[in-house]
Amino acid sequence: MTIFIYLIIMISFVDTFSQLPIMSPFAQSLGATPFFIGVVVGMYSLTNMVGNIFSGFWIDKEGTRRVLLFGLVASGLVLFAYAFVNTVPQLLVARFLHGLSGGILVPAAFTFLANRGDGAKRGKTMALSGAAVGLAAVIGPAFGGIVTSKFGIEWVFIVIGSLMIVTAGVTRWLLPHTPAQLTEVKQAGQQNTTSFVGLLKVLPLLYAYIGSFSLMFAQGVLAYMLPLKVEALNYGSALSGMLFGVFGITAIFIFILPTNRLFDRFPHEYTMTVGMVIIGAALFLLSMVTGQTVMYGIMMLYGTGFAFIFPSINALIVQHTSAENRGKAFAVFYALFSLGVVVGSFVTGVFDLSADTSFVVGSAVLIVNSIVIWTLSLLALKRESLV
Numbered sequence: 001m002t003i004f005i006y007l008i009i010m011i012s013f014v015d016t017f018s019q020l021p022i023m024s025p026f027a028q029s030l031g032a033t034p035f036f037i038g039v040v041v042g043m044y045s046l047t048n049m050v051g052n053i054f055s056g057f058w059i060d061k062e063g064t065r066r067v068l069l070f071g072l073v074a075s076g077l078v079l080f081a082y083a084f085v086n087t088v089p090q091l092l093v094a095r096f097l098h099g100l101s102g103g104i105l106v107p108a109a110f111t112f113l114a115n116r117g118d119g120a121k122r123g124k125t126m127a128l129s130g131a132a133v134g135l136a137a138v139i140g141p142a143f144g145g146i147v148t149s150k151f152g153i154e155w156v157f158i159v160i161g162s163l164m165i166v167t168a169g170v171t172r173w174l175l176p177h178t179p180a181q182l183t184e185v186k187q188a189g190q191q192n193t194t195s196f197v198g199l200l201k202v203l204p205l206l207y208a209y210i211g212s213f214s215l216m217f218a219q220g221v222l223a224y225m226l227p228l229k230v231e232a233l234n235y236g237s238a239l240s241g242m243l244f245g246v247f248g249i250t251a252i253f254i255f256i257l258p259t260n261r262l263f264d265r266f267p268h269e270y271t272m273t274v275g276m277v278i279i280g281a282a283l284f285l286l287s288m289v290t291g292q293t294v295m296y297g298i299m300m301l302y303g304t305g306f307a308f309i310f311p312s313i314n315a316l317i318v319q320h321t322s323a324e325n326r327g328k329a330f331a332v333f334y335a336l337f338s339l340g341v342v343v344g345s346f347v348t349g350v351f352d353l354s355a356d357t358s359f360v361v362g363s364a365v366l367i368v369n370s371i372v373i374w375t376l377s378l379l380a381l382k383r384e385s386l387v
Helices: 002-018 023-029 034-060 064-084 089-116 121-152 154-172 198-199 203-232 238-257 258-265 268-286 294-320 327-350 355-386
Strands: none
Touching: 002 034, 002 064, 002 089, 002 121, 002 154, 023 034, 023 089, 034 064, 034 089, 064 089, 064 154, 064 238, 089 121, 089 203, 089 327, 121 154, 121 238, 121 258, 121 294, 198 203, 198 327, 203 238, 203 268, 203 294, 203 327, 203 355, 238 258, 238 294, 258 294, 258 355, 268 294, 268 355, 294 327
């Protein structure tokens, strides 16, 4: 059962990652101006945040199974619709709907996984979910690029849309009905607040949300600026793909090897902040180097930091929520995921920063936010010791 949820997570992210190398050229082929190409690319992330929030309410009200089914079917149908797009306005509508459906699907999958997980091994469980995302990050762009070049862009949408519909059918047959209010033993640290503002007032959840935004801010900077740096150094566009591949494969190995036990051995906020510092250091180093070999090493370092952050954030959310509010908690998490990517790429673009300057800005955001989390956690420990 748990393995099937990992499969749903991987398929969901293959859907997202497969479109990274093809969406801008697709919009351009329809006659989109550079401005509208940006709108087309960003539309998914913006409506994804709306879908995330809506999904959180729906999950906590009716359970995860129905939300999962809706998200899979809706995403599959929207993907089929892409194959019939002939104009830029039609593409914008498709991206709008796709962001909504994807935003509904992903929090449901992670909430279902969290509700079924072993509390003593939540870090390992979430590390394995990170491996599913990492595999998608490696498979998705390659699949999108290869299928487009061999058969045409419409077949990317048709194949993944068909996979979504088939997965929905298996989900309906395989997954049990999950009532909105699950019976679970309340563990220390779990909170039952059901409002979004209330969730933000729970310090460990606030740490997780700061971490998720920081991680994806850095990811937005990296996705935008690493290819530009590689191009400026005249290394060829293939190097960018290989560097991202090294980052993904490094993270996957840390997720699946015995190193994943680290996430249950140490407090999750500590492993998360260590990961933030590692990525901050990697971005800073990336701003200083020009050699290919060193860049590979830095991307391995970046992948290590990502592997520390992702499961730690998820485990913090599971640890400090209950079945009654976990859907909303994951919804906020993934909304901030999308927001981080948008803000990271927007800041570097609107201020016309160079690649190296952008890496320094990303590094500063990671380091400063890790210090904020450490300071807040130390103050909280001090208050508890005085009680």
